Amino acid sequence: MNPRGHLSSETIDLLLLSALAAGEANEAKAHLDTCEACRTRWRELNEDKQKFEQFVFARTLPKVEARLEKERAQGGFFERFRVMWLLPAMGVAAAAVFGVVALTGPGTQTEDELYIGVKGASPSLEVVALRGETQFPVKPGAELKPKDRIRFVVNPAGAQYVLIASRDGAGVFTVYHPFGAAESVKLASAVPKKLELPGSVELDDTLGTEHLVAVFSNQPVKAADVEAALEADAAAPKVPNASVLTWEFRKAQ
Numbered sequence: 001m002n003p004r005g006h007l008s009s010e011t012i013d014l015l016l017l018s019a020l021a022a023g024e025a026n027e028a029k030a031h032l033d034t035c036e037a038c039r040t041r042w043r044e045l046n047e048d049k050q051k052f053e054q055f056v057f058a059r060t061l062p063k064v065e066a067r068l069e070k071e072r073a074q075g076g077f078f079e080r081f082r083v084m085w086l087l088p089a090m091g092v093a094a095a096a097v098f099g100v101v102a103l104t105g106p107g108t109q110t111e112d113e114l115y116i117g118v119k120g121a122s123p124s125l126e127v128v129a130l131r132g133e134t135q136f137p138v139k140p141g142a143e144l145k146p147k148d149r150i151r152f153v154v155n156p157a158g159a160q161y162v163l164i165a166s167r168d169g170a171g172v173f174t175v176y177h178p179f180g181a182a183e184s185v186k187l188a189s190a191v192p193k194k195l196e197l198p199g200s201v202e203l204d205d206t207l208g209t210e211h212l213v214a215v216f217s218n219q220p221v222k223a224a225d226v227e228a229a230l231e232a233d234a235a236a237p238k239v240p241n242a243s244v245l246t247w248e249f250r251k252a253q
Contacts (some may be wrong), residue, residue, distance in 0.1 A: 005097075006031075006037055006038050007028055007031055007032070007035075007038045007041075008037060008118065011024075011028055012028075012038070012041060012045060013045070014064035014246050015028050015029075015042075016042075016045055016046065019234070020058055025236070028233050029236065039141070042161050042203050043139065043140050043141050046118065046140055047139065047140070050140065057190075067175055072165055085155055088203070094096065094218055095152070103251050115153045122157055122243055122245075123154065123155060123156050123157045123162075123216040123243050123245065124154065124155040124157070124172075124245070125150070125152060125153070125164075125192075125214040125215070125245045125247060126153040126154070127151075127152060127153075127212070127247060127249075128150065128152075129144060129148050129149065129150050130148065130149040130150075130151075130200070131147075131148050131149075133143065138150065138249060140247055140248055140249070141248060141249065141250070142249050142250070143249065143250045143251075143252050144203060144249055144250070144251050144252075145203070145217055145251065145252065145253065146203055146204060146205045146206075146207075146251065146253070147202060147203065148202070148203050149200045149201065149202050149203070150176075150201050150203065151191055151196070151200040151201060152164055152177060152196075152213065152214070153194050153196050153197070154174070154187075154190075154194070154195050154197060154216075155192060155193065155195070156187050156189070156190050156192070156195065156216055157186075157192050157216070158190050158192060159187070159216035159217060159218060159243065160187060160189060160217070160219075161185065161186055161187065161216070161217045161218065161220055161221065161225060162177070162184055162185065162187055162191045162197075162214060162215065162216050162217075163175065163177065163178075163181070163183065163185070163214075163215045163221055163222065163223065164176045164177040164197075164210060164212065164213070164214045164215075165212075165215075165226050165227070165230070166210050166212045166213070167210070167211045167227075167230045167231070167234055168204075168206045168208065168210045168251070169207055169208020169209055169210060169251065171206070172206065173227040173228075173230060173231075176201045176212075176221050177197050177199070177201075179199065179201065180225060182222065182223050182224075183220045183221060183222050183223055184215060184217060184221045184223075186220075188222050188235040203251060206251065207251050207252055207253065208250065208251060209248060209249075209250050209251075210246065210248070210249055210250070211230060211234040211235070211246065211248055211253055212246070212247035212249065213226060213229075213230060213244055213245065213246055213247070214245040214247070215238075215239050215242050215243070215244050216242060216243045216244075216245070217241060217243070218240035219241065221239060221242055225239055226232050226239055227242075229244070235248075
């Protein structure tokens with residue numbers, strides 16, 4: 001906590017990166033449930049992270065991979081060793097790169113400055129709603145209505161499978177994509193670019209907070225495992241060998 005009784009910027013950053021100890025993470029999540037100011041900062045940081053992954057990552061990855069391949073082909077053993085060493089380090093460096101982009105905007109970064117962070121990017125999810133004839137993007141924490149139809153746009157960032165599910169205000173678990181399936185589905189492409197998933201889902205009449213999760217993996221994931229993860233921790237579910245994105249919205253009349 002800072003002197004004003006809010007979560008510090010460092011705590012929010014570490015929570016976003018899943019780098020807090022279990023006890024500290026639970027305390028931070030409990031505070032977010034009761035503090036609108038901190039919840040707003042949390043949502044803004046998640047939005048900045050998604051913008052980085054969707055726009056900066058997607059724009060620079062092809063150039064970086066082409067350059068790596070060229071260097072590896074020309075450099076012999078030592079160049080191959082350098083590239084192999086860099087790849088694991090990129091995951092750690094991505095957090096620092098994201099912090100810079102969130103503060104200054106993607107337009108201020110050079111290609112070389114983005115180089116280290118590209119491989120550390122994660123899958124991303126966008127939610128789009130249709131109400132009557134009006135289509136609009138859904139931000140985390142937004143309010144939707146029964147009968148709204150939602151669809152999903154993902155950036156798999158190399159993942160081969162995806163499953164999108166929800167736990168509604170009554171605690172009912174539903175797989176939204178592939179709808180009603182028992183496990184995740186293979187994506188048409190794992191290339192880091194936006195993919196609009198087929199179909200849409202009409203929201204039912206159950207009101208309250210709905211927790212949405214998108215589970216990205218390289219092997220099929222069972223819906224039952226995702227349901228168990230949501231039941232254990234709806235705010236931050238964990239699924240082995242998968243990247244899990246959480247999305248929360250409210251359903252009201």
